[in-house]
Amino acid sequence: MITGKNYIGNLLTSTGRVKFKTFNPQENKENNVVFSEASEAEIEMAVELAASAFKVFRSISGIKKSEFLNQIANEIEALGDELIKIYCLESGLPESRAIGERGRTIFQLRSFANLVKEGSWIEATIDTADLSRQPIPKVDIRKMSIPIGPIVVFGASNFPLAYSTAGGDTAAAFAAGCPVIVKSHPMHAGTGELVASAIIKAAEKTEMPNGVFSNLNSSGIEVGVKLVKHPQVKAVGFTGSVGGGRALYNLASQRPEPIPVFAEMGSVNPVIILPEAAKIRGNEWAKTYAGSITLGSGQFCTNPGLILGIKGADLTNFIKILSEEIVKIEPTCMLHPNIIGAYESKKAKMQEQKGLQTSASFSDEIAINYGRQAITTVEGVTILKNTALHHEVFGPFSMVVQCKNVQQLEEIIANLEGQLTGTILAENAELENYENIVNTLQNRVGRIIFNGVPTGVEVCAAMVHGGPYPASTDSRFTAVGINSIKRWVRPFSFQNWPNELLPDELKNENPLGISRIVDGKRTTHKL
């Protein structure tokens, strides 16, 4: 049952005065439950409890953390249809997506459970002493990663499960040994509360300290601002708009003690269709991209919003087929009236830009809150002159840029802001002729894709979901995959520490059998 209350550790409370409801975009009406925004006192309690829980949680073994993470996955599974139902009511997304995203969420939790159970992720590095070294003896130094402290995670509107309450940021933080306070996304507060109840149950069953997790409701920005400014909060995870992410980054960097903010933000995910690809497989790519642009109503961070090619008959044909195919696709419901409102206004603003032509726009009658897909085109010289054309239009929208030649194409890529992804569509034989294009693109993005679509972000160790600003606030980390744990840890050295008092990870005996670097050599052996 959804109560509308906040979880302050294992306590359900609602002392705040601000109330709100979530919205069903499919039926265009409010859902029933009344949510209570966290009050100042509740925020303070949640953070203090997290700081107190950190004293215990930071040293809990990998095995215990893996039990906790696996149990969260179990409890989310145990929520069954109730979770799927509320997810759909609060997002307008279809049941199949809800089930898929739940699967991804559970996979992420279990991936982190496996990671911390095995234990090598802490990057144990041992440099043993050499007392005979001249002119001064060498000390014994041993390094491993330790958690940085309580983390605030902002729920993401477009991933009510996989990047919200028990999503990637939270799972990575728990795996690291950091307590989490979730600033629940107001659009899916019910989904958030249900998932929060699963986390609290798992924490109790696996005997985690109370305060390891809290879930705070909010209807506006105040709760998030207070959390980011709280001195006991040590880092922030965010997925959303450039405006939102940058505001949090600014707040965090202006604190007396600045803290890291990993914000995964906007991206137009440029796609470059090379001449032979346009010529030989232009029709095929056009069909594939019509699907990618409209997938999830275009509400993915990796939606391909910008397609670049060399002007000519083949690109003209690609645009024609893409335009024909995209209007064949039935529009789908967007997440919220605010989202569709922003989509329609940004699309309109884009369409007002000089030199932009709309080559396709779904124009049949559609249900309220459904997003009309559109394809626009522009000349290379126009986008070089007008950076407003670089802006993301969050929704089923894409712009095809017709470049005069390869030099212009390279210049446009070099002048793009940072991006999550870049894609090259090419026939194998031609790719090696475009080394400059590939290198220039690589310098602007976090992930480069060959002959595919950017949508679909595999959860794996090799994934980088991030990139130069404004794709993220810090390109040195990824938001997806097990390596995202690195955002929430710091290296720590023990010097000449007594072996019996070292953490197991650094003991001579290597009782955990993890992979370590000892005097420059990687090994799982004991010293």
Added chain:
Amino acid sequence: MITGKNYIGNLLTSTGRVKFKTFNPQENKENNVVFSEASEAEIEMAVELAASAFKVFRSISGIKKSEFLNQIANEIEALGDELIKIYCLESGLPESRAIGERGRTIFQLRSFANLVKEGSWIEATIDTADLSRQPIPKVDIRKMSIPIGPIVVFGASNFPLAYSTAGGDTAAAFAAGCPVIVKSHPMHAGTGELVASAIIKAAEKTEMPNGVFSNLNSSGIEVGVKLVKHPQVKAVGFTGSVGGGRALYNLASQRPEPIPVFAEMGSVNPVIILPEAAKIRGNEWAKTYAGSITLGSGQFCTNPGLILGIKGADLTNFIKILSEEIVKIEPTCMLHPNIIGAYESKKAKMQEQKGLQTSASFSDEIAINYGRQAITTVEGVTILKNTALHHEVFGPFSMVVQCKNVQQLEEIIANLEGQLTGTILAENAELENYENIVNTLQNRVGRIIFNGVPTGVEVCAAMVHGGPYPASTDSRFTAVGINSIKRWVRPFSFQNWPNELLPDELKNENPLGISRIVDGKRTTHKL
């Protein structure tokens, strides 16, 4: 020969109007050479050249980078006595220190050369495709670290070689594949120019792109400010005061595109002397610490500025011996009149604090610019009430805190700002009784030392020289040791990329034979 000019890549220029000289603190007079501060045009040229060099340098092989780094070491060695002489003239430090620091600098360069020659540092991770996976096929994703772009390195006053022109930050950046623009420290501009000439020679001999390195003179803050704000600069390395580091951090975080600043800043490096240690080896520790506090005239980041113990006869004895021993040590020359001026004024300000007593202060006549060592004491309750007592006094100064009991000791540690190091002096048997103290200390520092001194920062893979703010601006990185390379790289993924066009590090054949994680298993084998 030292010209006083700037190196803009391999070009020596001096178009600026601002001129300055360095200062010999031993003789209390200016040195001869007139240096020319970099003009706005020279700054612009250096950055544009770096951005252009980056296009080539970013993809240069590890072998070539190792040749470059080793050649820099060779060229620095080839500078011979001229370097040692100017180092001493500009720093007031003794020849032995100059030679030692040159050795450290060369060791760092060769360590990074070995790291990149071997190549595993790029953390290659491969998740192979699974086309039969349901419901959707798994794509092939391969990740490695790539350089982030041109780096600005600020020379450090207290390490004219090891943390300046070709110091740790620069060596790490070159190893990563990032061009470097050094904002030379005005106190040792001649040392800086000589080392810069060695880097330029090495770059030419090993055929690095021009602009991979520039060295800009400056007398004030303007050159640094312009560099940090330049859109083509992608990260900053700094060693110095909290005020200076924070100012750069603020500038960088307020840019349209924020960039990472790794600033290693202030620390009082708390040392906890536990009761049995004070009782059994108090005299010995007092003598050892008299040496550590005065080492290099106290001008090390890891100088022990705060010693905490439990009030009683043993601690009183420790303070007595420490006070007696420290005044036996001959004062030494400090780096610059500005440094000694700041030392004397901060010491005086500290001595004005209510409740602080000076138990030892060198009072014999000494040469100008020499630093008078001092030991002060304070009650635990006093430092709890007055955070001004937490401030670093950069120089041969330390404060002993007499805590009422263990609880108060723990409370004081918990309330300290972030620190580079924390040290525990203990008899083996007693340490396990102070788990809370150790845990609390661990949460405030980057490195914890057992029965030793914090001065002396070993250059090795397991070293962490960093810590929670204000020890550094980002506790997730270290400034010392080969892992400091992580500050200047970002992870990057290739998706479904043709094997023959992948970097060697990620090719199926593993031609470099590096350690990689393939489908979750660490291996040096080919696929």
